[in-house]
Structures are given as structure tokens and as C-alpha cells.
Amino acid sequence: MDYNMTSFYTFVLLVLFLSSLNLVSSRHRKLSYGGDNGDLVTNLPGQPPVDFQHYAGYVTVNETNGRALFYWFFEAMTKPEEKPLVLWLNGGPGCSSVGYGATQEIGPFLVDTDGKGIKFNNFSWNKEANMLFLESPIGVGFSYSNTTSEYAQLGDDFTGKYVPELAELIIDRNNNSSLHIDLKGILLGNPETSYGEDWLGVVDYAWSHAVISDETYKKIRRSCDFNSSDPWKNEECTQGVNEVLKQYNEIDINDIFNGWTQSKRSVIPIYKKLISVGLRIWLYSGDTDGRVPVLSTRYSLSILDLPITKQWSPWYNEKEVSGWYQEYEGLTFATFRGAGHAVPCFKPSNSLTFFTSFLLGESPPSTR
Template sequence: MVFLTFLVLVSVFSMEPVMADRHGRQWTNDKGLNSLGNEDLVTDLPGQPAVDFRHYAGYVTVNEENGRALFYWFYEATTQPNEKPLVLWLNGGPGCSSVGYGATQEIGPFIVDTDGHGLKFNPYSWNREANMLFLESPVGVGFSYSNTTSDYEKLGDDFTANDNYAFLHKWFLKFPSYRKRIFYIAGESYAGKYVPELAEVIYDKNKDPSLFIDLRGILLGNPETCDADDWRGLVDYAWSHAVVSDETHKIIRENCDFYSEDPWSNDKCSDAVGEVLDQYKRIDIYSLYTSVCKKTSEFSDDKSIQVLFKRTSRMMPRIMGGYDPCLDDYAKAFYNRADVQKALHVSDGHRVKNWSICK
């Protein structure tokens, strides 16, 4: 009761600036943020359903000298955000957008609508239970960028983990009320590498009390773990769901040593795995029994499939899944709109940045 009374008093007597969104809702500056955090408040996102929680988007510079900045989108919990944990979500790829996938196709409060015209409310959003922070990482993914070309040549797991760690501490300066909040890191796909590596950096740095982050755990869905095991799992899954024949599966089992330095040096192995990948091109790998999008796919040409024969599955494309098979196309259309980029504090609304769901 005391807390509710305090809210009423603030709404009546506060002299803080008040901002209104496109639905007429008025937001008083959050006392738990500094001025930079409040500047990232999203108030005019085109096509957004009316909601009763705040959300923020913008850049955090992780390296001043090189001009390296990561883009984030943060949603407060729908109820009692001051009492809910903070969850950082990372998508995989590597090189796929946590905003394009996690935030607006999977677990965020808004889902991209048909042809990128707007957003629809997601009743299963994770921000019903936690404050959700989606990060486009590493640089070059989504809206995240560097002004130094050589940064893109340095990209790797360690580089990404250190940038993500720097992001967290800079983000806490914008949102100081979350500095000591219970914290989790979650992700899918190649985040099976990103998440534990970031957790390890946090664990090591937590030895300094001034840098302490209250990390309580990690959550991984369909994670990339071991390249060899992932290849075997992909092949066995295809066979067990009648994507490929018994004969093809037998050839792979007899000729592919995925634990070797170069399993593709065996022609029988390469040809048989090529058959698996060729079949996967024709379906939605994450939703085998639903239709595929009839529009041109980012991964529809033979050249893009050939990258799967790299020594590591890090190059494996994230083939889109879900009930609507064209969500990737909707996301691309939505995030390349000038008014959307302006609302998310990405651009001035005149010079549009080129956004893609995977780099």
C-alpha cells in the first residue's frame, strides 16, 4: 500500500518531464535511469500495439577509440519490473540478429506482422516473467557497427565475449537500478558458445567486487556445442524424420568421421552430406511439416549451402522456423523502414541503415 501511494504522489507532484507514446500513454522519466537511459525510451514505434510497460532501444559504445557500438532493445517486465530478474538474450548464427529473431519472432512482446507493416502482441513473451534485454552482437550484426574496418577481421568468440561484457557495464551506467539485479544469460544456436563464454568472463571479473554482476545461471536452447556432435545430430535427425533415405544415412555412418580434422576430404561423405543439405534446402529445418516461404530465401542458392562444408559448423545458416514461414522477410521489411529506425534511435529517419537478419 505504501508503494502504491508513492506512485500516486509522484504522478501528481513530480516535476519530471513527461513523454507520451503514440497511444497517448504518458511516461514520466524513470528515476532508476540516468538521462542517457531515458533518452532511449521508445515512444513512437510504428505499428506497435498498446502496452503498459516501458521499452528502450539504442546504442552502447563498447570501444570509444574504434567507434564500436552495439545495438540493444530492452523491455521492462509487464508487472513489477523492480522485483523481476534481468535476462540477456543472444541469438546465434554466428551473425544473426537477437532483435530480428529473439525479440520479434520468438520470445519478445512484439512479433513482426505481415510484410513488415507493423507488430502484433505476443502473449507468450518472456517479459511476463523477467526484464528482457536483447543484444545485436557481434559488431556487423543488425544495427551494431564499428567505424574501424579492422574490427571486423578480429571477430571471434573471445572478441565477442569481451565486447558483450563491456556492453553490460556500459549499459548498467544507463540503467543503474539493474546493476545489482539477479541476472541470467540466455540464447540459442551458436549462443551455445556465446553464452557460456560471456558467463566465464563475468565469473572471472567478479573477483573484483566493483565489477560484480549477480549472475545466477544460463539458459540454452538447441545450442551449438561440439561441431562433430552437431553434425551427427543433424544427420540422424534428418534420417529419423524421413528427410533422407536409409541408404544415404548408411553411407554417412560408414564414411564420415566428423571428429577428424577434415571430414569432407572423403568424397563419399561429402556427397552424402550434400544430399542431406540439398533436402534441407527444400523444407523448413525447424518446422518440418509446415510450408516454406515462397519468397526468395537468403539461403536458397547453391553457393550459400556450400559454406556448410567448412571445417566448422559456425557457418551453418540459421534457416527460419515458426508458424509463418515468411517472418524473416517481414522483419527485414520492418527494420529497414526509416520511421522504425528513427523510433528505435538507430538513425535520424532520413539516412536509412541497411539491416539484415543475418550477416
């Protein structure tokens, strides 16, 4: 299949970690999640040479209404039949998982900064896992419905859920052995905490979807006091924010998501439920992320009232302090030193090391 990728824009990382058994096929068998060898990507313009295969196409989820979701699947670079399957969902709601996830953060082919070509990502997460990027719900990226009235029904229930609600749905449905999915854990980046003290979910705001330059970002961080009652207190701050908003206005994020119909005010009860069944839960944030501050996430985590099993400690990558982490009974929270909102864009090597530890069920590296 010839497939010409273009760049999209999105933020917020959501990852589901599942067992590879019965979910990832070898390259010679039909892919059990819906694609087949007809979805094999054989001619991606400008693609660097690689030894693994990847597939892209549609999974029809409702034949009657013509509802179909677009996916891009990358086999692990080595021994894919032995590696786990990781489902990546970008949040928003309304953002493309192909956009930042696959082509700007952790996929093997990254879009060049000029948007005219692609390059190989030396820190791609498919070094350690089979990676499935899904554009959900309809209206996101290439996902669509032939029944236009469905676009007015979008919400948490209609998608098939975002993490952690999807994790809860899988746990509940696993009571039926015929539907069993061997879910091992969830990994969430930038858990949003702005909806009140009892809210810990994954939601993003408009201006953080924009792709901003380092110069603009530094201008905002330097001149905007986000802790004050009037963060836009000087002209330089206002100019910086306006630059971001201007870029956002040029980005195609569908207005249909302004009418998101179902959304829980708090998912704290879901976290408690997932912890009670022993699901592995890791959260992480860049420590310079102005949209989702580390302290805000820590405050929300305190509401769970979990016993602390390991106090704040540094974790390392390439013999340098990469960030700090704290382990709770049933949950781990980590920071990335010097990283902003889309952590893998800032710290690709560190992110891969962190991801590998998560897959192995080990703490982040605690020695140099």
C-alpha cells in the same frame, strides 16, 4: 524516439539470467546499463497498446574506434523493479538478437508473417523478467564499428563472449568486488554438438538460419535420412534443401563472419567450471530439430560424467505432456515435444512455462 523495426533472421537461443539489483532501473531513473530516457521508444509504428516501457539505442563500447552495440530493452509487464534481468544473445555467430529473439520468438512484439506489421505476443518472456536483447558483435544487426579493420578481428574473445564463455568471464571477473554481477544461471537452447564428441557449445550453421515453411520442413524431414551416409538420397529431399538454401541466400548474414578468428574446440571444461561454482545451467532442444538432434546433445552431456539426480520424466503444460527432462548434479536438460529449432516459435506457451520454472529455480512442471 521514433523507431521503425524491420525483420531480421537468426537462430540459437542463449540466455543469461542475472539479479535485477543494480542492473534494472525503475522507469523514472537513468538506465544503468547505458541507455537513458532519451532511448525510450515512444512511437513504434503499429505497436499494440501496452502498459510497460521499452528502450532501444546504442551502447558505445570503444570511444576511440567508434564501436557501438545496439540493444532493445523491455521492462517486465508488472513490477519491473522486482523482476530479474535476462540478457538474450543470439548466436551464429553473426545473427541478430533483435531478429528471431525479440521479434519472432519471445519478445512482446512479433513481426507478422507477411513482414508488414507487428502483433502482441501473449507469451512474451517479459511477463516474467526484464528482457535485454543485445546485437553482438559488431556487424550484427545494427551494431557497428567506425574502424573497418575491426571486422577482421571478430571471434569469441572480441565479442565480449557468447554463452557459456560469457558466464565464465563474469564468474572470473566477480573476484573484483567493484565489477560484481549477480549471475544466477544460464539457459541455452539448441546446444550444438557437431564438432566432435568432446564439444558442447553454441554454434549454428548456414541453412538453419533460413525461415522455412512448415511444408518445406515436413518435406525435408520426410524424405531426408539424416542418419544415413547419404541423407540427400532422393529428389524430394534435394528439392526441399534447395528451397531452404535459396531462402538463405536471400538473407543478409554478413560474410565477415566466415573469418571468425577465435573459437574453442571444446567448452566442456567451461561447463565443469560453471557447475563447480553452483551456477544454474539448463539446456533444451526441440525433439524434431534436425539441425541439433537431441541424441547428439545427450551424447555430449554424457562426457561430463555427471551423476543423474532425476531420470527422464515428462513435464507438462496445460495438462499435456510438453516434453521430457533429466536432471543431473548441476545441470538440467529438457526436450520440447513437437518443436523444431526455434522452440518458442513452435511452442510459445510451453516455452514461457519452462522459462518461468527456470527463473524460480524449480524443476519443469511434473504433474498435469
